Amino acid sequence: MASTINNYEMVIGLEVHVELKTATKIFCSCPTTFGAEPNTQCCPVCMGMPGTLPVLNEQVVNYAVIAGLATNCQIAHFSKEDRKNYFYPDLPKAYQISQYDLPLCQNGYIDIEAGNDTKKHIGITRIHIEEDAGKLVHSDGKGTFIDCNRCGVPLIEIVSEPDIRSAEEAGAYLRKLRAIILYTGISDCKMNEGSMRCDVNLSVRKKGEKAFGTRTEMKNLNSFQFITKAIEYEFQRQVEAVESGEAIVQETRRFDQNTGKTYSMRRKEDANDYRYFPDPDLAPIRISAEMLQGLKARIPVLPDQRKREYVERFGLTSYASEQITSQKEIADYFEAVVRKTDYPALAASLIQTEVMRLLPQDAVDIPISTDNFARLAQLAGEDRINSSTCKKVLNMLWEKDQDPVELVQKEGLGQINDKEALREYAVQVVTEQPKLVSDFKKGKTAVLQAMVGQVMKKTSGKGNPVIIQELLTELIQ
Amino acid sequence: MSEKITGLTVSQLSRLLQKKSLSSAEVVDSYLEQIEACDPEIQAYITITAETARKQAARVDRLRAEGLELPPLAGIPAGIKDNICTRGINTTCASKMLENFVPPYDASVMEKLEANHVVVMGKLNMDEFAMGSTTENSHFKKTRNPRNPACVPGGSSGGSAAAVAADEAAFALGSDTGGSIRQPASFCGVVGMKPTYGTVSRYGLIAFASSLDQIGPLTKDVRDSALVLGAITGQDHRDSTSVPHPVNDFTSEIEKGVEGFRIALPKEYFSEGISPDIKNAVLNAAMQYEKLGAQVDEVSLPSLRYALPAYYVISSAEASSNLARFDGVKYGYRAEGYEDIDELYRMTRSEGFGKEVKRRIMLGSFVLSAGYYDAYYKKALQVRTLIVNDLNAVFDKYDFILSPVSPTTAYKLGEKTGNPLEMYLGDIFTVPINIAGVPSLSIPCGESTEGLPIGMQLVGKAFDEATLYRAAYAFEQSMKECTASEKGGRS
Numbered sequence: 001m002a003s004t005i006n007n008y009e010m011v012i013g014l015e016v017h018v019e020l021k022t023a024t025k026i027f028c029s030c031p032t033t034f035g036a037e038p039n040t041q042c043c044p045v046c047m048g049m050p051g052t053l054p055v056l057n058e059q060v061v062n063y064a065v066i067a068g069l070a071t072n073c074q075i076a077h078f079s080k081e082d083r084k085n086y087f088y089p090d091l092p093k094a095y096q097i098s099q100y101d102l103p104l105c106q107n108g109y110i111d112i113e114a115g116n117d118t119k120k121h122i123g124i125t126r127i128h129i130e131e132d133a134g135k136l137v138h139s140d141g142k143g144t145f146i147d148c149n150r151c152g153v154p155l156i157e158i159v160s161e162p163d164i165r166s167a168e169e170a171g172a173y174l175r176k177l178r179a180i181i182l183y184t185g186i187s188d189c190k191m192n193e194g195s196m197r198c199d200v201n202l203s204v205r206k207k208g209e210k211a212f213g214t215r216t217e218m219k220n221l222n223s224f225q226f227i228t229k230a231i232e233y234e235f236q237r238q239v240e241a242v243e244s245g246e247a248i249v250q251e252t253r254r255f256d257q258n259t260g261k262t263y264s265m266r267r268k269e270d271a272n273d274y275r276y277f278p279d280p281d282l283a284p285i286r287i288s289a290e291m292l293q294g295l296k297a298r299i300p301v302l303p304d305q306r307k308r309e310y311v312e313r314f315g316l317t318s319y320a321s322e323q324i325t326s327q328k329e330i331a332d333y334f335e336a337v338v339r340k341t342d343y344p345a346l347a348a349s350l351i352q353t354e355v356m357r358l359l360p361q362d363a364v365d366i367p368i369s370t371d372n373f374a375r376l377a378q379l380a381g382e383d384r385i386n387s388s389t390c391k392k393v394l395n396m397l398w399e400k401d402q403d404p405v406e407l408v409q410k411e412g413l414g415q416i417n418d419k420e421a422l423r424e425y426a427v428q429v430v431t432e433q434p435k436l437v438s439d440f441k442k443g444k445t446a447v448l449q450a451m452v453g454q455v456m457k458k459t460s461g462k463g464n465p466v467i468i469q470e471l472l473t474e475l476i477q
Numbered sequence: 478m479s480e481k482i483t484g485l486t487v488s489q490l491s492r493l494l495q496k497k498s499l500s501s502a503e504v505v506d507s508y509l510e511q512i513e514a515c516d517p518e519i520q521a522y523i524t525i526t527a528e529t530a531r532k533q534a535a536r537v538d539r540l541r542a543e544g545l546e547l548p549p550l551a552g553i554p555a556g557i558k559d560n561i562c563t564r565g566i567n568t569t570c571a572s573k574m575l576e577n578f579v580p581p582y583d584a585s586v587m588e589k590l591e592a593n594h595v596v597v598m599g600k601l602n603m604d605e606f607a608m609g610s611t612t613e614n615s616h617f618k619k620t621r622n623p624r625n626p627a628c629v630p631g632g633s634s635g636g637s638a639a640a641v642a643a644d645e646a647a648f649a650l651g652s653d654t655g656g657s658i659r660q661p662a663s664f665c666g667v668v669g670m671k672p673t674y675g676t677v678s679r680y681g682l683i684a685f686a687s688s689l690d691q692i693g694p695l696t697k698d699v700r701d702s703a704l705v706l707g708a709i710t711g712q713d714h715r716d717s718t719s720v721p722h723p724v725n726d727f728t729s730e731i732e733k734g735v736e737g738f739r740i741a742l743p744k745e746y747f748s749e750g751i752s753p754d755i756k757n758a759v760l761n762a763a764m765q766y767e768k769l770g771a772q773v774d775e776v777s778l779p780s781l782r783y784a785l786p787a788y789y790v791i792s793s794a795e796a797s798s799n800l801a802r803f804d805g806v807k808y809g810y811r812a813e814g815y816e817d818i819d820e821l822y823r824m825t826r827s828e829g830f831g832k833e834v835k836r837r838i839m840l841g842s843f844v845l846s847a848g849y850y851d852a853y854y855k856k857a858l859q860v861r862t863l864i865v866n867d868l869n870a871v872f873d874k875y876d877f878i879l880s881p882v883s884p885t886t887a888y889k890l891g892e893k894t895g896n897p898l899e900m901y902l903g904d905i906f907t908v909p910i911n912i913a914g915v916p917s918l919s920i921p922c923g924e925s926t927e928g929l930p931i932g933m934q935l936v937g938k939a940f941d942e943a944t945l946y947r948a949a950y951a952f953e954q955s956m957k958e959c960t961a962s963e964k965g966g967r968s
Contacts, residue, residue: 044580044581044582047807048802048807049580049581049582049807049808050562050568050570050575050578050580050683050684050802050803050808051560051561051562051568051580051582051584051680051681051682051683051684052582052680052681053679053680053715053716053717054717055714055715055716055717056717083798085797085798085801085845087801087804087822089806089818092802092806092807093801093802094798094801094802094804095798095801146806146807273846273847275797275798275842275845275846275847275850276845277794277795277798277845277850277854280686280687280688280718280795281684281687281717281718282717282718283717283718
């Protein structure tokens, strides 16, 4: 199977729903605060009471245009809203106001970096505005309840071209998209609160083929981890199906978090005919050159611009820059640290590895002051502590923010750079490990690292590994 | 007083109230008596709000006694079509679906009426969800034509027209999607105005076809119509399709006459299918206008023949979506004995809607569905553009268009219920006006040989209601003089 699967490639397009951070809903003046008591943030308009009418919140248009500008889209001068008709209890009007054939933004792209040095251009087909539906709360024995708080919360849907070829690329695209949106401040993109949700369209084809296969859609995936798992499972499922001569059915599939598998939900032939038509209650949306100019001025420095700057000014790798710039707060943190240390690359590497590992998903608050972080980078950069001590100290600062210079002193964690002080430990190891010594002499140079490790252990991790290696080489030869 | 209070026009009543020769309480009591006497036969009202009406009247009298200067409509009793939301008062759309629906909000027009201290007498019968031409599609009752109770009052604002004709309300509000104010006004012999689309806020009007619906007044005479329209006009931030109207007093130029006016008589409106009585009455009116100093020319509006199909496509499409919210989940009727959500929808909508409403929902769903959209809905929108262009070309040269309202006068109850298509054909003269969004007024212009009222339709440029009122008023005055001289001649 492993070899067969290598003959195939996956073709992925993503539809991302992002909740806009407006104070009020898209067609009424109800607040949009997350987590309020059910049905406390709704009114006759968002509950679709008879006779009520929608009035478009201008901020929604502004935010969607900002999203379009930040993702290199063309902005429509003339746009309109359409009704998507279907019955569901969480949809009070039995139609969703969305945009069909004249979306606000079209033909954009973003650049991603999926691993080291694999840059890629991902096309954005369109961005349109729409209203969210309510939430159904199923209660055992008591039936189903409807919470209308979310009805009419403004969303943008960002549809990508089918340019994505792996789960890593999908992740990189989503992280980049999220970064861009976070920078613009139009959404907080919290996947766990549903303010960023993703549908995955996936098909497979033999490598080298031009035509697309039949695609399936996986809806409402709400974490990067699930997206990766769903893609990997679905890719394998489709390849197996094709290999065994089965046809892929165009359908919507549900990803089960517990089993890690996808299950058929709805076939295309059962799909709704949404009977889209222009909403006669709403006037067309016109975007003047003046308005567009004003919105362009509101686009901040975006991740890619910062990324280029980090590579050029601080000598970071492109990949490390991509990681650090993926969240505005983290990039801001990095820039504050950089102003206080002579070792920006080292600071970057600490943030990219240790800090990112310690931060919970979606969190951006680093509990270490930029002063103390800069001091830590300085200590490591000046070889006053070695890299493993550095990580240890960082973890200690994470628990309790304090001056790392004092901490290193107090705990005696300073690096031993004195060659003579280290010689004693090196001699001990050479004496104790004749087998390693003879292996080394036979040409197995890799054992040297093991010996360095032994010396480090004797110094409680404080020895300078470079000097230790030098010493060992001298002693053996 | 020689004349009955309920026989007076709004402007007559208003004068007497302002002079304090009459109290609003007296007026309201007279109207309640009239309703009690007439409505068992006419059946115009679905809900009568006698208690709140008396309270409102007392309040108006108190304010007046305190020396407050009140607007002309203060203390005047009005009836409201039952698709206009009234806070705390059942608003049923004459449907089983909304039999017990009590809106927690007022329509914008109701707020306007309240600001004018109008007294609300109750909610008026109509065709269910405003779909129909006879008011026979009401779930609750069949309204009779006060001019001949064997006949229908027209529709869908049949309750509104009948209430005004039977003196059960000094004026009424109706709604007009394809003729629903003008046709019943002509059947009952009253004045009905459908203003330019966007003039009166639709907020709180339970939508039939959003791009066509307008609220307007039904009144005893032209001046009353101008007065009421002035009170309910105005841009509303809650209705994105409402616009500021350049005119806020429609009465100021009403007496200026029609001398020098150019009137267009579209020949397509006088071809076969129209009753000879109606044709003669409207042509006589045209001659009357010539006598009053206007010039009348025959014109052609070739696109009108496509208006009816375009109207039924557009209005049904919008209705199918607008009425989807009545699903038994949140408010209104809910069927019993369903097993799952799909059955809840199916049973509720099957039981809650009447035949005509279901017919339009099916028609509308069909024309919007995949594969048919371009052939029907898109085509209908193109026809819409053609009609607008045709009318604009006429308005480049003419001040207004004169035509019949309906090809027939009021017919007997039950006469056309078996043949919806024939019923739809009755809208042929009124629907193009809604499609174009321009204003149009229906005014009595004579009687048929059976003694039933005949109405004529004046169609104007967008936002030029003032011209229509001026022309209608001139005609109304000349008719009064004719009647007076006839009477004088006979005696």
